[in-house]
Amino acid sequence: MSRHDVVIVGSRCAGATAAAVFARAGRDVVVLDRATFPSDTLSTHVLFGGGIDVLKDIGAYEKIAAQDPSYARELDLTFDGEVHIREPWNAADGGTSNYVWCIPRPMQDAALVETAREHGADVREGWEVLDVLWRAGRVVGVVAKDPDGEVHELRAKLVVGADGRRSTIAARVGAWKPYRASKNGRGLVFRYLDDPRAGTPDAERLHQWRDGTSFCMTFPSAPRPRMIALCMGPAADVARARKDPEGTWQEFLRRHPGWAARIEGATNLSKLRSTGDVPAFFRPSSGPGWALAGDAGHFKDPVIGQGQRDAMWMGHRLATMAADVLDDPGTLDVTLRRYEQERDEECLSAYHFANGETRIQRQSPVLIALARDLGRREMPSPDLSDVFQRVRDQQDVLPLGRLARGLRLAVAHDLRHRPGALPATLRSAAADLAVDVRVRAEIRARRFRSTRLVEGSEHPGVAWPDAPRRPEVAARPAAAVRAAMPEPAVAACDGTASAEREAVVA
Template sequence: MSRYDAIVAGAGPAGVAAALTLARGGAEVLVLDRARFPRDKCCGDGLTAGALRGLESLGLDPSAVPSWTVVTDVCLRSPSGREVAMGLPGDGVHAAVAPRLELDAALVDLLRGAAGVTLAEGVPLEGLGLEHDRVRVRAGSEDHEAPFVVGADGAWSPTRRFLGGGGDRGGYRGEWHAMRQYWSGVEGDAAHRLWVWFEPDLLPAYAWSFPLGGGRVNLGLGIVRRPGWRAGGMAPLWSGLVRRPHIREVLGRAEPEGTVKAWPIPASPDPSRLAGAGGRVLFIGDAARVADPMTGEGIGQALTSGRAVARAILAGPAGRPAAVAAAYRRSVEPLHLDNRWAGLLSGVMAHPLGARGALRVAGLSAWTRANFARWMFEDYPRAVLATPGRWGHRALHPPGAYA
């Protein structure tokens, strides 16, 4: 039986952010992941300004990610076919694309070199047992103990499942369902520009092409699940989408690589889902369902919630888990507020008229174009106007990451 200050299940962006912050604060942490890295994760690979700032603060060096592609040119297409081109500022990086195969491996490399971190790859979480002052974890046929367990194990969170009685609804499959495929040989505009298509049949979600350099893109689409929706409808939607003339035009004679992959995106802001077992088990990232309900972006939220949970554990007494959980909930309140605003805006974007109106306003002037792009890529918190506490210096024009 080995003992730690905390055990983190899952070494995606959320788990790495939590484990690194804990270890840098002096804690002994066990990180387990059922996968060995590098491993793929079905994702659009888009990094918002919020995600980039989080990666920078963890100490990630972009040169460790071979296909890291900085984005400065964006084009949004409204349901009416109107195209609005936007530029992002050059004072640092405000948006980038990084394949998760490479990005997550580079993040896990930060764990390998960190004092205080024991990394167990290829070791799945197999069970949880609650003792009066600690949690026992079964993983890789061994037992480990810690006062706190952090569930960073993604949309299907085995940690939440093993915890049981955690108020989980049966059959939960995420608020969004999204699919992506890599394409290469892109000759059109999409080779260097990031495209978002607000197609009338996908609203309030969208299709995207995110550039990866060398004529390669991450092409994908998301849909918001509605009652009665069936995953079987995604395959015909996908094959029809890649034949749409305006999409083919910007891809040119590109060809798909490999298969199309699909995965849920959990985006239901709910503070009551952040902790269980009286505060001894805490959830972050997709396991806490904190992705943005308007865009489906979740990497920035995974990093934010990971750092927040670590700070709450470091600051709180191990004997008072409820106080730790309360501190964690308080620290992610702004994230939940941003996500609630995003949910409201998603309601506007659900109707073609709403989406057309939003893009018409966005395209009114050079100022609206620049600021809409920054807001969309989470350069400003979604609910910045409603949270005066975040109106610090340059709140509306922060420099990009890695400036």
């Protein structure tokens, strides 16, 4: 048995960032990860400016910059092959990074692990966490197996689960099943290739084509001249791509002629990779002696590429808030609850933005009309790109007055060019406006762990898998300190704690 201030499970974006901040504050931090680094993981690779600013703060930026990552300096959007806009990026609020990095995860995560170690964190690779330790309804550590198969108890004042969507920590503390979730109608199919336009301005742009009901994207990767080409169509595309990879790829090229033209002449194509298992969710993410960060606590569709940025933000914010209060359990628990509230407020608008992007339907005629108007500008400036860069929320970029103007432009365009489409435009605008009003109302309400689903944004039908079973080997070393049942932690995270606990939180 060993004693520490913090045990973090998972050492990628959220876990390594939290470890670096805790260790920098002088805390004894152990990080456990089943992987050995460098190690790949399914990811968009896109890191927006807010995440880059976190790398600068913890000292990982220089390590990654030295490995020549790829840059995306502009956003390029095309709607139905007709409407085109190109915008630079703003720096996130308080930051300096007005660009996007495209970094292979083996390169990035290895740099994060090295940075955490440099700050003094004890990062242990190849360790599997089996269970958490309980005392009087409080998490007080973990049981883990080292690479040689020996089982250890690690006691801690705080256990952080940064171990992804299939989080062992979430399962063991009773937070496995999300309190709200949204089904994604899209599948994601992509491959790596050598960019036929390497060395041109196109090679430093994040391109997106929105044709019919599907999206396609290209963005640079590393090492250069590698790039990524991906298609996000109906979820059924994933099964077809796995059964007939090249035939499905050719179908994508026919479906998206602009995207096909951009990658024409590409060489050194990798095999297709795909996923359709990307439901969005919020889990309870704080309780007595434990917290969740990164995808372990909250996940949204990768179509908007926010997972890495948000994971780094969560790890940094959690450690910044908790580092000074680890020695006071009552204050720590209140602080963890506040962290979760801030996490929700930070991510809620982007969650609904991503939900809207996962609907299998044609693009909003109001959005296309606004994009058409933006495309007429002689000197582009950041606007829609601010939503992706998280400089402004969707509600700030598209206030109700601007949406009304977009509707007027859409109606005028239909009357001039396609009068038969006007009824469909009006129906689409009315439905989108109703959803937008409901989302704005939820954001204003600032409810904690709200289970009220926003109709039209969140999509029902998520089938959540059972939690991973507790290995029997964990029962022996943990028995002396684990409470008979973990219900006290579940009660705390569900907002039904005892009167004494409520008094502490108040």
